[in-house]
Amino acid sequence: MAHRFLIKEIALQAGVGVATVDRVLNNRGAVREQTKKRIEQAIKELEKQELYSASAGRKLIVDVVVEAPDRFAEEIKDALEAELPTLQPAIFRPRFLMRETMTTPEVVEALRAIAQRGSHGVFLKARDVPEISDAIGDLKQRGIPVVTTFTDIPLSGRIAYAGLDNRVAGATAAYLLVHWVGDKTGNVLITMSDERFRGEEEREISFRRALRTRQPQLTLIDASGGHGLDETTEKLVQNVLRAKTDILAVYSMGGGNRAILRALEAQGKTPKCYIGHDLDRDNIKLLREGKIQAILYHELRQDMRAACQHIMHFHKMLPASAVSHSSSVVVVTPENIPDHIAARFR
Incomplete structure (x- = not known):
């Protein structure tokens, strides 16, 4: 597998150990197919981040965990990546876990894995159930802030909600x-x-x-x-x-x-x-x-900008007064489709 990144960078992005990355890159030893795919995805994410990352600034690894149809998950991903160059002095390094459907145990397992390997923050779109709320509380105890996006879990330990009212x-x-x-x-x-x-x-x-x-x-x-x-x-x-x-x-x-x-x-x-x-x-x-x-x-880029700024504020990189508000509801008819959205789907 060709790459130009340090093994420790790939391991950090993929959320796995350095030895695991080494085995995959050099075809040594047995590694689960799911792990191989995660490492391949991590390299692609690093390649994309290289295009918009500044050369200096504090790096923040954030995990984006989303249960949503592919069409909406891709919109979330595109909106976040479009905002990344604007977030100085932070350099956000997102790790994506996006699935059309996830059971409650799968979401809880994903959040526990994040708690174990560490993260500077989590953007979460998931159902409001006690097990997921408890997993958010565990992340909070470990000093990992969670921002719920587009659908809220208000009685959890999340630090903020970013999305439509x-x-x-x-x-x-x-x-x-x-x-x-x-x-x-x-x-x-x-x-x-x-x-x-x-x-x-x-x-x-x-x-x-x-x-x-x-x-x-x-x-x-x-x-x-x-x-x-x-x-x-x-x-x-x-x-x-x-x-x-x-x-x-x-x-x-x-x-x-x-x-x-x-x-x-x-x-x-x-x-x-x-x-x-x-x-x-x-x-x-x-x-x-x-x-x-x-x-x-609602403008997804504005919502993702607000989510990132909540993480920056948590890490004392931004005052509370500088955190953007989430987007407002806009009524769109065939006559007022925003140009920047319409251009993407012509």
Whole structure:
């Protein structure tokens, strides 16, 4: 395996021992395939970091642990990497663990491994369950700060949350939907990837409360639990639609919008209003096609900048007054897709 980095640099990036890296690079001894892939990934990460790292500054190794569909995980990674050159005097060295689905034991194991090998901080997108909260507390005791990103675990030992105000997002979705559907009566389909993602749960609670106040005649139909993945989301929506004759509107909080629309179209249902979250490739195309009326967007780069600054503040490299606020909710229609986002998906 060709490389130009010191073995100890690769070992630090991969989170494994120097001897393990030596065995992989020189094809000596038995090493698990998963470990080999992690070392290959570490070299690629170092190559990319070399492009935007300054020659001087304090290096901060941060672990990015994300459970999310690949399309959103890539957006998070791109946003963080785009911010790295702006974070002087720190030089952030991210190590990524991103999977579409992770069991609670897998997340806990990943956080325990980070605690054992050491880190300057963790950016975490995971479910709000006691086991994960306890693992965050263990990291805190070891002096490793955790910033929850995009979905919060507020009763843990995390030092901050960086991401959208999900209560505002849910209320905004209700406001838009009511103005689109008027005084009509009907069913509103809602979907979350997993109710234990607190961010989505907060959106749902806020949306439900606002809709009950504004238009109590609307009935919410729930097809949650698909993890934002197309196949499972489509099946859940299909099951719900078998029992319902009409869908007036859709509020998709957890992604999988192509799958939701396929299930609706298969039964000849065209909602009057469809509201989703996040500007990935699929959602931009659906906006342009007129199949989604609005996307609730937040600037991921600003959120990742805030997350990094919280870590810098923890390590006394930045005053609290210099930490950026997380991004605000922006309503995006086919007419105002941000140029810098649209350019990436042309």
